[in-house]
Amino acid sequence: MKGNLYIIPSSISEENIFPEINKDIINTINHFVVENSKVSLGFIKRICPEKEISYENFEVLDEDDPIITSKQLGLCMRGENIGLLTDAGCPNIADPGAKLILHAHENNINVIPLVGPSSILLAMMGSGLNGNNFSFNGYLPVDKNERSIKIKKLEIQSRNNNQSQIFIETPYRNQSLFDDLKRNLNNHTFLCVAKNIGSKNQKIKTMQVKDWKSKKEIIEKEPTIFIFHSGLVTF
Structure with missing residues (x-):
């Protein structure tokens, strides 16, 4: 056997x-x-x-x-x-x-x-974004121009398919990616930043991009999951 x-x-x-x-x-x-x-x-x-x-x-x-x-x-x-x-x-x-x-x-x-923690699924659970249709995209391109193009393509895909887009980044590039998301996404797209999932210091926050821009959030070199969804209508 x-x-x-x-x-x-x-x-x-x-x-x-x-x-x-x-x-x-x-x-x-x-x-x-x-x-x-x-x-x-x-x-x-x-x-x-x-x-x-x-x-x-x-x-x-x-x-x-x-x-x-x-x-x-x-x-x-x-x-x-x-x-x-x-x-x-x-x-x-x-x-x-x-x-x-x-x-x-x-x-x-x-x-x-076996059952156990997945920061990707826990972030999705806590995001308030569409958990019935989502795509995990791994890492976005490192090159700034390629990354901007990819972000815009994923936003169109999110809007057309009612699909949440999930991705991760090497911690030391978190801030650069976050800045690129704010710069390239539509102001009304919802963006979730989920940091230190499963720890005492975990923080999950979802806001529209326009609100992230006004908040001037600093993303430290911590394990972070990013999720966005375009075209959502709130109550």
């Missing part, structure tokens, strides 16, 4: 927001495929302090090498459960893991995602 591949969410902040069943399952797993061994070891020791674990229990995820991917699933093929962990949030949601998971499906290995 084949083992299971558990998709394990990890911390997105200093808070531990995890069901007890996640800890119970992690305690039964002895082999993990991870994005970073040091980060994952610290995470498991924090939420399962009684578990005996070391770097020997980890293999680093390498989705560019199908031989390594196949080898990492070998234990599942022989009946042992393994866990997939990335550095923050949910594997395969704006994180590595897709190829390993797909390879598991191709080999009829049972894939079991």
Whole structure:
């Protein structure tokens, strides 16, 4: 009988927001495929302090090498459960893991995602924007001109399809992106800025672009999700 591949969410902040069943399952797993061994070891020791674990229990995820991917699933093929962990949030949601998971499906290995924090979904939940139709776009172009063009295209898509547009940025570029959003979006487009999701310092605010312009908000170098929606009619 084949083992299971558990998709394990990890911390997105200093808070531990995890069901007890996640800890119970992690305690039964002895082999993990991870994005970073040091980060994952610290995470498991924090939420399962009684578990005996070391770097020997980890293999680093390498989705560019199908031989390594196949080898990492070998234990599942022989009946042992393994866990997939990335550095923050949910594997395969704006994180590595897709190829390993797909390879598991191709080999009829049972894939079991566990419940845990996703800053993208939590930001969407708290935004007040359309959660029935939304698109996650990852990172926008770094080049300023290309980014401006992309923002305007996504705004048209949002308006035509009644679709919320979600994206992220490297923290040190947050302010530059925020300024470009204010400069390129229509004044009546709604923009949500969600910072430090899941932490004690989290802040989620949605306003029309014209209000953001008057507020002169400073976006620090903190993990931030940006969402906008064009064409909404308020009460």
